[in-house]
Amino acid sequence: MSILVVGSMAFDDIETPFGKAERIVGGAGTYIAYATSYFGVETRQVAVVGGDFPKEVLADYEKRNIKIEGVQIKEDEKSFFWSGRYHTNMNSRDTLVTELNVLEHFDPIIPDSYQGADYVMLGNLTPTVQRQVIERLNDRPKLIAMDTMNFWMDIMLDELLKTISMVDVLIINDEEARQLTEEYSLVRAARKILSMGPRFLVIKKGEHGALLFEGDKVFFAPALPLEEVFDPTGAGDTFAGGFMGYIARTDDTSFDNMKRAVIYGSAMASFCVEKFGTERLVNLTAKEVRDRVFKFEQLISVDLKLSEA
Amino acid sequence: MSILVVGSMAFDDIETPFGKAERIVGGAGTYIAYATSYFGVETRQVAVVGGDFPKEVLADYEKRNIKIEGVQIKEDEKSFFWSGRYHTNMNSRDTLVTELNVLEHFDPIIPDSYQGADYVMLGNLTPTVQRQVIERLNDRPKLIAMDTMNFWMDIMLDELLKTISMVDVLIINDEEARQLTEEYSLVRAARKILSMGPRFLVIKKGEHGALLFEGDKVFFAPALPLEEVFDPTGAGDTFAGGFMGYIARTDDTSFDNMKRAVIYGSAMASFCVEKFGTERLVNLTAKEVRDRVFKFEQLISVDLKLSEA
Numbered sequence: 283m284s285i286l287v288v289g290s291m292a293f294d295d296i297e298t299p300f301g302k303a304e305r306i307v308g309g310a311g312t313y314i315a316y317a318t319s320y321f322g323v324e325t326r327q328v329a330v331v332g333g334d335f336p337k338e339v340l341a342d343y344e345k346r347n348i349k350i351e352g353v354q355i356k357e358d359e360k361s362f363f364w365s366g367r368y369h370t371n372m373n374s375r376d377t378l379v380t381e382l383n384v385l386e387h388f389d390p391i392i393p394d395s396y397q398g399a400d401y402v403m404l405g406n407l408t409p410t411v412q413r414q415v416i417e418r419l420n421d422r423p424k425l426i427a428m429d430t431m432n433f434w435m436d437i438m439l440d441e442l443l444k445t446i447s448m449v450d451v452l453i454i455n456d457e458e459a460r461q462l463t464e465e466y467s468l469v470r471a472a473r474k475i476l477s478m479g480p481r482f483l484v485i486k487k488g489e490h491g492a493l494l495f496e497g498d499k500v501f502f503a504p505a506l507p508l509e510e511v512f513d514p515t516g517a518g519d520t521f522a523g524g525f526m527g528y529i530a531r532t533d534d535t536s537f538d539n540m541k542r543a544v545i546y547g548s549a550m551a552s553f554c555v556e557k558f559g560t561e562r563l564v565n566l567t568a569k570e571v572r573d574r575v576f577k578f579e580q581l582i583s584v585d586l587k588l589s590e591a
Numbered sequence: 592m593s594i595l596v597v598g599s600m601a602f603d604d605i606e607t608p609f610g611k612a613e614r615i616v617g618g619a620g621t622y623i624a625y626a627t628s629y630f631g632v633e634t635r636q637v638a639v640v641g642g643d644f645p646k647e648v649l650a651d652y653e654k655r656n657i658k659i660e661g662v663q664i665k666e667d668e669k670s671f672f673w674s675g676r677y678h679t680n681m682n683s684r685d686t687l688v689t690e691l692n693v694l695e696h697f698d699p700i701i702p703d704s705y706q707g708a709d710y711v712m713l714g715n716l717t718p719t720v721q722r723q724v725i726e727r728l729n730d731r732p733k734l735i736a737m738d739t740m741n742f743w744m745d746i747m748l749d750e751l752l753k754t755i756s757m758v759d760v761l762i763i764n765d766e767e768a769r770q771l772t773e774e775y776s777l778v779r780a781a782r783k784i785l786s787m788g789p790r791f792l793v794i795k796k797g798e799h800g801a802l803l804f805e806g807d808k809v810f811f812a813p814a815l816p817l818e819e820v821f822d823p824t825g826a827g828d829t830f831a832g833g834f835m836g837y838i839a840r841t842d843d844t845s846f847d848n849m850k851r852a853v854i855y856g857s858a859m860a861s862f863c864v865e866k867f868g869t870e871r872l873v874n875l876t877a878k879e880v881r882d883r884v885f886k887f888e889q890l891i892s893v894d895l896k897l898s899e900a
Contacts, residue, residue, distance in 0.1 A: 371775060466680060469816045490799040493816060502890050504811040507778045507802060541893040572897075579895050581811050584850040586888050588881075 283530040286396055286423070287314050288328040288415050289405020289519065290385060291335060291353065295365035296558060298372065298513050306559040307339050309362060310405035310429065313516035316563040317523025317550045318403070319346035320571055321531040326352060326396040328415065330384045333357035342564075351393040359384045372511045373488065392418045400533070403526045404428035405519060409438060409445040416448050425535050427451035427482075429522050435461050447479035450535075453522050455486045468493060472500070482540060484525065484547075486518055494544050496537050503544045506552040506577060513558045517551045520563060524550030549574040592839040595705055595732070596623050597637040597724050598714020598828065599694060600644060600662065604674035605867060607681065607822050615868040616648050618671060619714035619738065622825035625872040626832025626859045627712070628655035629880055630840040635661060635705040637724065639693045642666035651873075660702040668693045681820045682797065701727045709842070712835045713737035714828060718747060718754040725757050734844050736760035736791075738831050741770050756788035759844075762831050764795045777802060781809070791849060793834065793856075795827055803853050805846050812853045815861040815886060822867045826860040829872060833859030858883040 289311025296303045311329045318325045325348040333355065340350050365379040390411050397420050404412040406429045416426060426449045434442045435458070446452055452475060460466055463474040468485055472495040475483050483495040489511070491504040525540075525547030532539055552574060556562045598620025605612045620638045627634045634657040642664065649659050674688040699720055706729050713721040715738045725735060735758045743751045744767070755761055761784060769775055772783040777794055781804040784792050792804040798820070800813040834849075834856030841848055861883060865871045 467816075467818050467820075469818045487799070490796070491811075491813065500816060500890060501893065502800075502813040502816070503893075504800065504813065507776075507809060507811070509776050509778045511776075538894070542895055545893060545895060575895060576897060579897060581809060582891055582893070584810065584812075584854060584891070585847070586851055586854060586884060588885060588888060 283401065283533050284324040284326060284399045285318050285401040285403060285526055285530045286326040286328065286392075286399035286415075286419075287311055287318060287403045287405065287523070288390055288412070289314050289403075289407060290362050291327075291329045291331050292362035292364060293334075294363075294515060294559060295379070296513055296515050297367040299368065299370055300510075300512050301558070303513075303558040307336065308364070308516060308559055310407070310516075310519040312560060313519035313554065313563070314403055314405050314523035314526075315343065315348045316346075316560055317520045317547075318527035318530065319348055320524075320550070320566065320568065321527035323347070323527060323530040324349065326399055328352040328390050328392065328396070330354040330356060330388045332359040332361040332384050335361045349395070352391065352396055354391065356384050366515070368514065372514055375514075390415050390418070397421070400424050401526055401530045402426040403522060404449070405522070406431050409434050409442040413441075413445045413448065416445075424533075425450045425526075425529065427453055427522065427526055429453045429518065430458065432458050432461050443478060446475075449480055451482040451484065452480040453484040453486065453525070455488065455518065459485050469500075484544065486521060488514070488517075492521070492544055492548060494537075494540055496540070499537055501537075501541045501544065503541075503548050503578070504581060505548055506574070506581065508552065508555065511555045514555050515559060517554045520554040521547040521551040524548075545575060545578050546571075549578055592710065592842050593633040593635055593708045594627050594710040594712060594835055594839045595635045595637065595701075595708035595724075595728075596620055596627060596712045596714065596832075597699055597721070598623050598712075598716060599671050600636075600638045600640050601671035601673060602643075603672075603824060603868060604688070605822055605824050606676040608677065608679055609819075609821050610867070612822070612867040616645065617673065617825060617868055619716070619825075619828040621869060622828035622863065622872070623712055623714050623832035623835075624652065624657045625655075625869055626829045627836035627839065628657055629833075629859070629875065629877065630836035632656070632836060632839040633658065635708055637661040637699050637701065637705070639663040639665060639697045641668040641670040641693050644670045658704070661700065661705055663700065665693050675824070677823065681823055684823075699724050699727070706730070709733050710835055710839045711735040712831060713758070714831070715740050718743050718751040722750075722754045722757065725754075733842075734759045734835075734838065736762055736831065736835055738762045738827070739767065741767050744770050752787060755784075758789055760791040760793065761789040762793040762795065762834070764797065764827065768794050778809075793853065795830060797823070797826075801830070801853055801857060803846075803849055805849070808846055810846075810850045810853065812850070812857050812887070813890060814857055815883070815890065817861065817864065820864045823864050824868060826863045829863040830856040830860040833857075854884060854887050855880075858887055
């Protein structure tokens with residue numbers, strides 16, 4: 283199976299209560315692709331980077347069956363740069379610097395070799411760019427998922443709503459779901475969002491887990507309770523990558539399988555936060571992923587004996 | 592099976608974004624007992640009320656197999672009174688008034704007929720009063736659980752720690768667990784608390800569910816995603832009552848059974864918040880409880896197919 287991923291590939295400066303990391307490789311597309319690559323699928327990366335982006339990262343991508351023909355390299359320009367500082371409880375952060383650089387005029391070219399992708403994951407980007415990607419596909423994929431953020435709700439809501447209406451799965455966090463719908467209750471927010479077009483909705487609640495909705499069905503998966511969250515950067519993107527990577531590997535878009543996909547996404551995200559940036563994701567074994575999912579199984583499994591109740 | 596419950600029986604004034612309720616019957620002991628009474632167990636209530644406390648509530652108690660011989664009535668005094676106002680998101684509240692009244696000199700007398708109770712639930716009260724109850728029992732119950740709050744950590748931590756060391760299950764919320772241990776990570780907080788004496792720990796996270804710990808084992812149960820939280824007052828006490836009521840009914844203190852008990856506690860709490868005060872709890876059928884637990888089953892059940900992974 284193949285999954286087309288579009289998203290930023292960038293540099294980040296990150297400051298958490300545990301330390302500081304400078305000019306490390308980040309970006310939604312990077313985290314998503316690292317996560318999908320653990321599911322034995324072919325990842326087809328669409329992105330744009332500057333001449334400053336490390337060639338060895340792209341070489342490492344290829345070893346992971348992440349195709350880079352759709353990664354444009356603007357040799358004379360600079361990669362997207364983001365800098366942020368987390369507060370003590372890690373639940374909120376301040377953005378210190380955002381330099382769009384190559385992303386400012388990003389034209390998401392889809393190479394011919396990427397056509398016919400089975401699945402598509404649209405990482406957080408300008409909604410118009412996300413829509414261009416959909417429009418440039420010759421065939422409708424089996425499932426298109428998208429992430430977004432409050433920023434686009436603030437400055438181009440109409441464009442965002444148009445893009446949302448074209449996808450099968452929307453993956454956003456609780457605050458974004460509330461802002462998008464002006465509903466505090468996530469149950470009500472979900473109902474409104476499902477009427478905007480997507481058949482499925484995933485609401486990420488960070489350390490409080492994630493909810494999956496389809497019609498009147500709802501599934502909840504917790505986040506793994508951790509001793510320490512070292513750096514939450516990219517956790518949401520890694521969740522999305524794990525979620526879609528699992529769906530692509532199993533080639534099954536049923537609600538029951540999506541429930542499993544939410545757990546796999548949560549498992550991948552639980553690794554992401556253990557070290558700075560992508561460090562933990564880059565050095566991960568299939569066995570570690572399996573063992574982590576088994577931890578989730580232990581965390582949530584209960585026999586309610588309802589027949590005896 | 593029998594369960595001895597100690598806790599306040601009181602009047603509350605409550606203001607939420609949905610409305611106002613004045614002088615309604617509340618108190619930890621009230622909520623706990625209403626919840627336990629749905630599990631077909633004999634509840635033995637220990638409390639003190641003033642002459643102003645409605646006799647019909649006590650009469651209703653007896654119909655629910657809640658014994659009131661241990662409910663002292665101080666005819667010339669006033670019942671405990673609490674008044675609070677919830678903020679828009681319902682996650683925080685301001686206490687406007689606290690009048691201890693009869694609670695100020697509460698001597699928790701245990702009638703002979705209460706001796707030999709199988710289970711004990713110590714609702715939030717002065718830690719010294721909670722300890723007196725334990726010390727006045729002739730036989731050690733099968734399981735003693737206690738609730739507490741940050742207020743006692745602020746003003747009598749040593750007394751609180753002494754009481755905690757004597758119980759089997761501590762049931763507190765996430766902020767209280769953090770304050771008690773000075774650890775932000777709930778995993779670390781849990782490890783510290785389990786070294787203070789209790790064999791089991793339940794950390795309630797409100798709308799974000801609850802965690803159950805024993806040794807290195809951990810189980811997570813979500814709260815039911817609701818359209819509307821009308822009034823959160825008493826939800827934590829109702830959770831504790833449902834949790835202990837289920838354990839008492841099944842007479843099983845294994846970790847597997849406690850996992851089920853957490854779900855039953857969460858189910859009872861999900862009813863509590865649907866209306867003001869105890870209104871929803873008072874009018875609840877066994878079938879509604881069963882149906883609600885079935886909703887939890889649907890919310891959390893997933894077949895991870897780990898053997899195929």
